[in-house]
Amino acid sequence: MSSSRRARVILLSGPSGSGKSSLAARTGLPVLALDDFYKDGDDPSLPALAGGGTDWDSPASWNSAAAVAAVAALCAEGAADLPVYDIAASAATGVARLDLGGAPVFVAEGIFAAEIVAGCRELGLLADALCLRGRPSTTARRRLLRDLREGRKSVGFLIRRGWHLMRAERAIVARQSALGCHPCAGPEAAARITACTEPADAAVPVEA
Template structure:
């Protein structure tokens, strides 16, 4: 990843990176906090990007970190922490393309959530830049995650039904290894109640800027 610019002003906000398997409830939990939320899924690469990873049986592997623009995500987090505002893409998963852009403003908040399945991949640069308040990985029963993910993806028409079922079964098999990888990258594995408690603690004036807690 490219280094963050030293010309930017000091950070006045910190980020909680919220990761977990697809369907683990990251978006709903982030909304419950009442904090500003950066949707990291908006940093997926365009379907025409030649660097997109491919599955062995054909098709793009959208569950690989290589399908995601980590540098752009870190740049947006850095801008939010230092200036309180960032321009972010708007991504349409159903067509695998960016369809626009929008501005995210923290409104003076000193803490915000950045959530997505690849959030753990930017723990290291955010920590190194002094931007990290905490990093959490939502965990639950794989069968519950499978049902929640499939219902959501079908309701939103993210991809065709056969594709979603095949992907869901593959992710069901791989869920424990996904959590293990995210944990190895530095995310604390927990259920929703503990995640909410840690986010609340990170928002306390004395906690902001303290870095990831052990």
């Protein structure tokens, strides 16, 4: 993909369980799963919880530099080899290739997407940055059902984490908004994503 035709990224953030993956899939656009850039469980730089264990909800558990590099490669080349991360195993287990197929815009979604807004903007890669928000109780229920279905962690861990995240949800949204993401519900986010796919002059009437 030439520099004159390089793609741009829509960063989709929000609390865990807010519906990012589902919304990204419904757009029909290529999707970069940013959760695949978690650090491996034996990485010595992982942040620890006060009571023991790893704080997987801290941005320090995530490789932001690798995520920005992947976004930049996709925007410039139209394809990139990406890690495949197994959350239950706390480790990258393989590599997969994502090809944009010539799409001028793609979605990069994950709970830490807001952490790379500034980096993507500085590189001229950003089409939009959004933060999904909703009722904390709804998010918590959706998150727990998903995590239990996928066997992401032990049941006890998921319940403790879910309670903590539900209480912290408004602060999480506020932080992601401060980092440059527009807070909105699903319908508005979908509309903004659609607008990014339209030609720049699509809304400009043609003069007779």
